[in-house]
Amino acid sequence: xxxxxxxxxxxxxxxxxxxxxxxxxxxxxxxxxxxxxxxxxxxxxxxxxxxxxxxxxxxxxxxxxxxxxxxxxxxxxxxxxxxxxxxxxxxxxxxxxxxxxxxxxxxxxxxxxxxxxxxxxxxxxxxxxxxxxxxxxxxxxxxxxxxxxxxxxxxxxxxxxxxxxxxxxxxxxxxxxxxxxxxxxxxxxxxxxxxxxxxxxxxxxxxxxxxxxxxxxxxxxxxxxxxxxxxxxxxxxxxxxxxxxxxxxxxxxxxxxxxxxxxxxxxxxxxxxxxxxxxxxxxxxxxxxxxxxxxxxxxxxxxxxxxxxxxxxxxxxxxxxxxxxxxxxxxxxxxxxxxxxxxxxxxxxxxxxxxxxxxxxxxxxxxxxxxxxxxxxxxxxxxxxxxxxxxxxxxxxxxxxxxxxxxxxxxxxxxxxxxx
Amino acid sequence: xxxxxxxxxxxxxxxxxxxxxxxxxxxxxxxxxxxxxxxxxxxxxxxxxxxxxxxxxxxxxxxxxxxxxxxxxxxxxxxxxxxxxxxxxxxxxxxxxxxxxxxxxxxxxxxxxxxxxxxxxxxxxxxxxxxxxxxxxxxxxxxxxxxxxxxxxxxxxxxxxxxxxxxxxxxxxxxxxxxxxxxxxxxxxxxxxxxxxxxxxxxxxxxxxxxxxxxxxxxxxxxxxxxxxxxxxxxxxxxxxxxxxxxxxxxxxxxxxxxxxxxxxxxxxxxxxxx
Numbered sequence: 001x002x003x004x005x006x007x008x009x010x011x012x013x014x015x016x017x018x019x020x021x022x023x024x025x026x027x028x029x030x031x032x033x034x035x036x037x038x039x040x041x042x043x044x045x046x047x048x049x050x051x052x053x054x055x056x057x058x059x060x061x062x063x064x065x066x067x068x069x070x071x072x073x074x075x076x077x078x079x080x081x082x083x084x085x086x087x088x089x090x091x092x093x094x095x096x097x098x099x100x101x102x103x104x105x106x107x108x109x110x111x112x113x114x115x116x117x118x119x120x121x122x123x124x125x126x127x128x129x130x131x132x133x134x135x136x137x138x139x140x141x142x143x144x145x146x147x148x149x150x151x152x153x154x155x156x157x158x159x160x161x162x163x164x165x166x167x168x169x170x171x172x173x174x175x176x177x178x179x180x181x182x183x184x185x186x187x188x189x190x191x192x193x194x195x196x197x198x199x200x201x202x203x204x205x206x207x208x209x210x211x212x213x214x215x216x217x218x219x220x221x222x223x224x225x226x227x228x229x230x231x232x233x234x235x236x237x238x239x240x241x242x243x244x245x246x247x248x249x250x251x252x253x254x255x256x257x258x259x260x261x262x263x264x265x266x267x268x269x270x271x272x273x274x275x276x277x278x279x280x281x282x283x284x285x286x287x288x289x290x291x292x293x294x295x296x297x298x299x300x301x302x303x304x305x306x307x308x309x310x311x312x313x314x315x316x317x318x319x320x321x322x323x324x325x326x327x328x329x330x331x332x333x334x335x336x337x338x339x340x341x342x343x344x345x346x347x348x349x350x351x352x353x354x355x356x357x358x359x360x361x362x363x364x365x366x367x368x369x370x371x372x373x374x375x376x377x378x379x380x381x382x383x384x385x386x387x388x389x390x391x392x393x394x395x396x397x398x399x400x401x402x403x404x405x406x407x408x409x410x411x412x413x414x415x416x417x418x419x420x
Numbered sequence: 421x422x423x424x425x426x427x428x429x430x431x432x433x434x435x436x437x438x439x440x441x442x443x444x445x446x447x448x449x450x451x452x453x454x455x456x457x458x459x460x461x462x463x464x465x466x467x468x469x470x471x472x473x474x475x476x477x478x479x480x481x482x483x484x485x486x487x488x489x490x491x492x493x494x495x496x497x498x499x500x501x502x503x504x505x506x507x508x509x510x511x512x513x514x515x516x517x518x519x520x521x522x523x524x525x526x527x528x529x530x531x532x533x534x535x536x537x538x539x540x541x542x543x544x545x546x547x548x549x550x551x552x553x554x555x556x557x558x559x560x561x562x563x564x565x566x567x568x569x570x571x572x573x574x575x576x577x578x579x580x581x582x583x584x585x586x587x588x589x590x591x592x593x594x595x596x597x598x599x600x601x602x603x604x605x606x607x608x609x610x611x612x613x614x615x616x617x618x619x620x621x622x623x624x625x626x627x628x629x630x631x632x633x634x635x636x637x638x639x640x641x642x643x644x645x646x647x648x649x650x651x652x653x654x655x656x657x658x659x660x661x662x663x664x665x666x667x668x669x670x671x672x673x674x675x676x677x678x679x680x681x682x683x684x685x686x687x688x689x690x691x692x693x694x695x
Binding site for chain 2: 362
């Protein structure tokens with residue numbers, strides 16, 4: 001009783017970061033899914049059954065043909081699917097043995113513009129996330145600031161220190177390169193222990209922010225250090241994507257490796273896994289079950305237990321695979337049950353705990369109400385342009401309504417982006 | 421739709437929850453209301469039991485009817501409304517008047533909006549207001565010191581779970597205290613506050629009908645506290661429960677406006693801070 005009480009009184013996430021030994025998982029399939037790149041209409045450069053090599057061009061954006069997506073794995077194109085309105089649904093690659101990593105020239109960066117072109121042509125541009133709107137930045141856009149996020153506070157996230165230790169050179173190279181993309185400041189948000197050498201650069205600034213979740217999210221850093229002004233834009237990029245940029249600039253190779261954690265309430269032993277972008281989750285989570293655990297089946301989701309999603313594929317920006325109890329099945333309203341709450345919509349009760357889910361001053365309940373009814377104007381006035389889906393995840397978990405405020409925010413942001 | 425889904429499964433968050441569910445909130449409120457209800461029944465005996473029976477049957481009847489019509493499950497929220505009625509309705513009120521007032525209050529402020537949490541008023545507040553409005557001469561009870569004492573543990577419980585805001589409580593208490601100190605011939609601070617305690621905790625601080633932003637909660641508390649003092653009919657040293665009910669009613673009508681003003685100020689503050 002006491003632990004249940006405490007869970008409700010002090011809703012705090014105490015799941016340690018996952019460190020330790022790396023296991024390497026070479027997945028049998030890997031995919032780029034459209035969920036990660038909303039509003040992208042692809043023009044494919046490959047057909048079904050084509051063999052591809054790592055870093056080979058897969059498709060470009062129809063509106064901006066400069067931006068390329070490349071293959072994360074050597075193999076054969078297994079399937080190509082469109083969503084509604086010819087947007088990308090998914091492109092799946094099946095691994096084949098003995099395919100080689102293509103060696104490409106080390107890109108030469110002479111002007112600032114060269115770097116931009118290299119990143120766009122070699123598949124690293126989609127790693128950036130632009131705020132406002134939480135989309136991939138336009139090819140010719142210049143941000144007011146760039147945030148490198150190497151802080152992890154989500155439950156069961158991989159320890160960034162372990163990853164950065166092996167990739168120090170690439171990371172530094174990547175940070176110095178980012179300074180070419182903006183006239184503003186490159187904010188590097190680092191874990192406590194890590195020391196950076198590039199800190200002598202006048203436009204590179206190091207921030208260390210510790211504390212419970214959501215202290216490590218990009219949205220928290222941005223809100224504190226460089227809020228998105230009207231007309232301005234701020235980019236964020238994850239540390240592993242930045243390592244890939246550094247690797248690309250040093251060797252000319254696309255680095256598809258990502259270190260993720262496989263952990264969660266239903267996992268016996270949390271572990272770090274090195275796999276590739278978009279790996280099939282079934283290959284990572286093969287036969288992992290707590291001994292003596294109840295026979296309730298579990299689901300491995302891409303992303304954290306707060307903000308992840310049920311998917312067959314590791315998300316493009318996700319750094320963890322979490323296990324949860326089986327996904328809630330939506331109930332059809334047929335039979336009445338008077339004692340069970342089976343309603344699909346519950347009210348939003350503005351408890352005082354909701355304010356604590358946001359680490360900065362923001363009228364949380366008005367924002368949640370505006371998102372619930374799709375009131376884009378009010379949401380914008382409240383500052384929803386600073387936010388992306390993951391920033392709302394904690395609120396969704398704390399609210400009585402059971403709504404996914406990240407999903408609702410995405411709908412509102414898309415409306416605002418279309419109107420802009 | 422309020423979340424992403426595929427083939428009948430939800431595919432997005434929330435996968436875990438550390439908030440309260442709707443049903444749990446009702447349960448906590450019932451537990452918090454239990455001591456004052458027991459005190460009332462113990463002191464007024466069978467007449468209070470009659471009131472209790474009528475209030476519970478009428479609220480649950482309307483809830484059940486709307487649940488069947490809307491094909492939703494019962495929320496049991498009506499029980500908390502009924503419990504507040506037991507404490508605040510005096511034993512002299514005819515039972516048919518009580519039934520009318522509860523029906524109007526529950527249906528018009530909760531059920532036509534889709535249940536508690538979807539409207540903007542507290543059903544108990546409107547029921548009591550209907551009772552006083554429609555049947556002149558009706559007074560309200562619930563101002564006795566034993567009831568005030570017995571509502572304190574419930575207040576603590578609700579505070580712990582975040583179901584009432586300390587900001588509202590403190591602001592309202594401050595407003596009433598300042599007013600009664602300013603008019604020492606009309607009010608005595610201790611008696612005034614203990615008379616208003618039950619209404620403050622369970623009517624004014626209701627999370628759904630009060631303001632929902634932190635600065636707004638303070639403004640709302642001050643507003644309701646002042647209204648309570650103004651509405652009092654100056655008959656004795658204590659505040660009459662009718663004053664608290666009408667202050668809560670007017671306060672909750674103004675709460676969305678207060679929140680709206682907070683949102684506007686927040687936008688100005690943001691613009692100034694961000695340049």
